[in-house]
Amino acid sequence: MKEFKPQAKWKKKLHEVIYEADTPAGKSFDILLFILIIISVILVMLESIDEFDEHYHKTLLTLEWIVTIFFTLEYIARLISIKKPLKYVFSFYGIIDFLSTIPLYLSYILAGSQVLLAVRAFRLLRIFRILKLVKFMGEASQLQSALRASRAKIAVFIYVVLILSVIMGTLMYIVEGDDSGFTSIPKSIYWTIVTLTTVGYGDIAPQTNLGQFLATVIMVLGYGIIAVPTGIVTAEFTKNTKDNTSDDDGFLVHVNTQACPSCSVEGHRDDATHCYNCGHPL
Amino acid sequence: MKEFKPQAKWKKKLHEVIYEADTPAGKSFDILLFILIIISVILVMLESIDEFDEHYHKTLLTLEWIVTIFFTLEYIARLISIKKPLKYVFSFYGIIDFLSTIPLYLSYILAGSQVLLAVRAFRLLRIFRILKLVKFMGEASQLQSALRASRAKIAVFIYVVLILSVIMGTLMYIVEGDDSGFTSIPKSIYWTIVTLTTVGYGDIAPQTNLGQFLATVIMVLGYGIIAVPTGIVTAEFTKNTKDNTSDDDGFLVHVNTQACPSCSVEGHRDDATHCYNCGHPL
Amino acid sequence: MKEFKPQAKWKKKLHEVIYEADTPAGKSFDILLFILIIISVILVMLESIDEFDEHYHKTLLTLEWIVTIFFTLEYIARLISIKKPLKYVFSFYGIIDFLSTIPLYLSYILAGSQVLLAVRAFRLLRIFRILKLVKFMGEASQLQSALRASRAKIAVFIYVVLILSVIMGTLMYIVEGDDSGFTSIPKSIYWTIVTLTTVGYGDIAPQTNLGQFLATVIMVLGYGIIAVPTGIVTAEFTKNTKDNTSDDDGFLVHVNTQACPSCSVEGHRDDATHCYNCGHPL
Amino acid sequence: MKEFKPQAKWKKKLHEVIYEADTPAGKSFDILLFILIIISVILVMLESIDEFDEHYHKTLLTLEWIVTIFFTLEYIARLISIKKPLKYVFSFYGIIDFLSTIPLYLSYILAGSQVLLAVRAFRLLRIFRILKLVKFMGEASQLQSALRASRAKIAVFIYVVLILSVIMGTLMYIVEGDDSGFTSIPKSIYWTIVTLTTVGYGDIAPQTNLGQFLATVIMVLGYGIIAVPTGIVTAEFTKNTKDNTSDDDGFLVHVNTQACPSCSVEGHRDDATHCYNCGHPL
Numbered sequence A, B, C, D: 001m002k003e004f005k006p007q008a009k010w011k012k013k014l015h016e017v018i019y020e021a022d023t024p025a026g027k028s029f030d031i032l033l034f035i036l037i038i039i040s041v042i043l044v045m046l047e048s049i050d051e052f053d054e055h056y057h058k059t060l061l062t063l064e065w066i067v068t069i070f071f072t073l074e075y076i077a078r079l080i081s082i083k084k085p086l087k088y089v090f091s092f093y094g095i096i097d098f099l100s101t102i103p104l105y106l107s108y109i110l111a112g113s114q115v116l117l118a119v120r121a122f123r124l125l126r127i128f129r130i131l132k133l134v135k136f137m138g139e140a141s142q143l144q145s146a147l148r149a150s151r152a153k154i155a156v157f158i159y160v161v162l163i164l165s166v167i168m169g170t171l172m173y174i175v176e177g178d179d180s181g182f183t184s185i186p187k188s189i190y191w192t193i194v195t196l197t198t199v200g201y202g203d204i205a206p207q208t209n210l211g212q213f214l215a216t217v218i219m220v221l222g223y224g225i226i227a228v229p230t231g232i233v234t235a236e237f238t239k240n241t242k243d244n245t246s247d248d249d250g251f252l253v254h255v256n257t258q259a260c261p262s263c264s265v266e267g268h269r270d271d272a273t274h275c276y277n278c279g280h281p282l
Helices: A004-019 A024-048 A050-081 A085-089 A092-101 A103-109 A113-134 A138-149 A151-176 A185-196 A209-225 A227-249 B004-019 B024-048 B050-081 B085-089 B092-101 B103-109 B113-134 B138-149 B151-176 B185-196 B209-225 B227-244 C004-019 C024-048 C050-081 C085-089 C092-101 C103-109 C113-134 C138-149 C151-176 C185-196 C209-225 C227-245 D004-019 D024-048 D050-081 D085-089 D092-101 D103-109 D113-134 D138-149 D151-176 D185-196 D209-225 D227-245
Strands: A252-256 B252-256 C252-256 D252-256
Touching: A004 A024, A004 A050, A024 A050, A024 A113, A024 D151, A024 D185, A050 A085, A050 A092, A050 A103, A085 A092, A092 A103, A092 A113, A103 A113, A113 D151, A138 A151, A138 A227, A138 D151, A138 D227, A151 A185, A151 A209, A151 A227, A151 B024, A151 B113, A151 B138, A151 D209, A185 A209, A185 B024, A185 D209, A209 A227, A209 B151, A209 B185, A227 B138, A227 B227, A227 C227, A227 D227, B004 B024, B004 B050, B024 B050, B024 B113, B050 B085, B050 B092, B050 B103, B085 B092, B092 B103, B092 B113, B138 B151, B138 B227, B151 B185, B151 B209, B151 B227, B151 C024, B151 C113, B151 C138, B185 B209, B185 C024, B209 B227, B209 C151, B209 C185, B227 C138, B227 C227, B227 D227, C004 C024, C004 C050, C024 C050, C024 C113, C050 C085, C050 C092, C050 C103, C085 C092, C092 C103, C092 C113, C138 C151, C138 C227, C151 C185, C151 C209, C151 C227, C151 D024, C151 D113, C151 D138, C185 C209, C185 D024, C209 C227, C209 D151, C209 D185, C227 D138, C227 D227, D004 D024, D004 D050, D024 D050, D024 D113, D050 D085, D050 D092, D050 D103, D085 D092, D092 D103, D092 D113, D103 D113, D138 D151, D138 D227, D151 D185, D151 D209, D151 D227, D185 D209, D209 D227
Parallel strands: none
Antiparallel strands: A252 B252, C252 D252
């Protein structure tokens, strides 16, 4: 047992640096990781530009090796420092870390460049890690809670939009026919969504008078119903903003689910030291 | 009368399965119906893709027959199990059920493929049934009531938008003329709506300087007045949300400014009988 | 004086029919006028479609004469029945009524069809009359007051958007140059507004990398700042909805449910010491 | 010291005219400056139109000289009248004033017209000065404070949008390939932002079925998440508006400015017949 202690301590230190963000070392590690992920993402982008890849192929490859080696070391360090490595390996971020590390190794095993293209993009998955790193920004949680609260309503809304698209898309297919690019119902539905969301590429556009009239109806519909998700989310935000500031008019405080040991009453103030009901210390 | 009783029981059971959703059998039936409608919709879509239809014509036809037979049986079952069949036949959903069942039968009676195309799309009407099935989702009713409340205001808004489109469309027709694709006033109004709703296909675009200036005005108008329906619906939602929630997230309670007679701490729950800080009776 | 009385009575009756909407005759007249304006607008549209005009020229002309004669009679009736005809002639609606009546007469005086095109469109000005007819819809006034209240803020917003467009447009002109269609700064500003308002025709699109990057910035800006007019108008609507339960601004004080001991009237100011109805001390 | 006094007075007067807006002279100066900046901006625009520049080159040059000379005099006057000229020279507006004055002088020193194009656009920087001149409009500050309050949330939102664009853009690049115009990941991300913000140029559009399906997902996403910035800003505006009207609900009545003839207290209910303070009949 004596031999293990120092190793455990070293492991614990490593764990602190990698998994925690509130120590100076942990913070520096997170920032370094953030920068490397950004570099890694930019590298994948630059490689996809043919002219750029031709001129700077060697520089790009060198930089890729540096990033890959760091990611490999990080992956190993995460495995060592955690108590249940297997749980990490099969966790969401564990899989992302693994997939974003292997592309360069795979490029020496697999030959076909077609396959590699897709594999290389795995590196981009690391972006999700950034999301996690950024999470400590307080605003994000408020955004998230507003969106979560309006999730069900937005689902109903998208559902109605999709049904509308199917019906209007089929109508447009019948009205316009093959000549205007409405070659099949799925394509026609694609066009309807392009129009309903006010994107409007113009690669397909109605040619007949009736088709243009129907298109007008779809546009005005799309222009009008955008108010619905906006209304939903805004109502949530307004509620949230009110809940937050609600302290200032002094009539609302946060309470918790802690039960009084004496009378089992719940809903004490977070900073309460005694039960508000029976006076028993909490 | 004795002979009829068992039949009535059997009918009653059927009625329960088909028309009610709160028994296990009724729920299963609704889910089965939901899946079949989705399959039926996908079949119509796939048939409209020429390449797909050529390769898998037989498979599609078989699947269509299965769906059609189920819909036929369902239609008959509905007729039998309901007390006033005629009322169902001429109801909104009765007509939809009938129209969405017959296309395949009609394809053997009628010959012209042109006619069949439109007829086949009747099957899509079943989608409205899904809407009905989904209705039990509580959120939909809230959405609906917000929209119903703002119906009159949205009608006035759409009315103003249409008048604006007619005026601006005519102006653009006079300014641009035939060369830029503004060949008639209706087409010019179509273009104005495309622009005002910020869809912007680009199949028609102004070429003259004055035309482009007018287009700019229309765009900024469209960009600005989208705020109006959004404002209307949001105001309704905000009102609704306030009415509904008020407290339901349960972690906030009303406190008052009453000070503890023992420790002078303020912010006790309205129903508190003891100080949360020192336990002194209030 | 005796001779004039009956005439005055007849005039008064005419005035009632034309200018008032709350008698049965006045209402019928308004509805007839509404229908004739709609027909007149549709006629102008149909004439602008060349193929349609060729086939049905005579029918269109006949219908135009009917509409024009009615408008002429209406104009004369308005002149006769009003006390100060000159004031009407030079009023906003007086000018609109005159201009929308003369096109057909002018077509026989003036020859050039080019001029007639613009003149004929004067008929559309009648649409403004519909706006007036519709005014009695209660919702419109609420919409109007919300828009009037946020007028100043929306003006500032449009001002900022225009300055942004000038700056970004000039930048795009310098970056993109003539090859991509950014042939001059005004055209470049036109493109910027097309992009900023998320219309996006695609008749002009950036080709260089830097141009596409700048375009991305403009799009995200446009996508984000649409929130501003929406926020302004929504805030007004929310206030209005709430105010309807109360009223407009600045003249409101808190009242309570305390009843006067003498006359039982409720709704006294919080700081009232005497009943506002009977003067009894509270 | 006696010699300096009059000069100081003259300087002080100049300072008042240039830097202050609440004296008649200062206001006139600001309005003159405003007009000259607008003229200067229009001149830069007109010069960029080749046909216009060819015909009216001399007129434009003359006008440019007039504007430039005024700006030069203004710059010198600002330098003289201020106590710490160096601080002004290196301030934000000092640099803008300098850069917007020199283009015409530079055009005689530098020869290459390419360079001049960019330099001439410096004149547009003066637009920022207009922003400053307009600042006194009260509404702007309310707009600004609402935007500042929601700054952090909007930053998080844009961040999420960018990450989404990178991921969806890479996916589209893999799915669509070079044939449809998705030639590199950056170009593909550009397209994703064009689609997500509902601009939709149509210069690049997906051709494959999977690509069009993905595009549909991006559009619906973009259509939906626009609700987020709108919700954020609206919540801020609603809060602000509420703060302005201050009070909450249901306990408010109209009062008027009528003063009690006995005790001179104001703010009686509209329907009051007695003073709420002394009970004297009104």
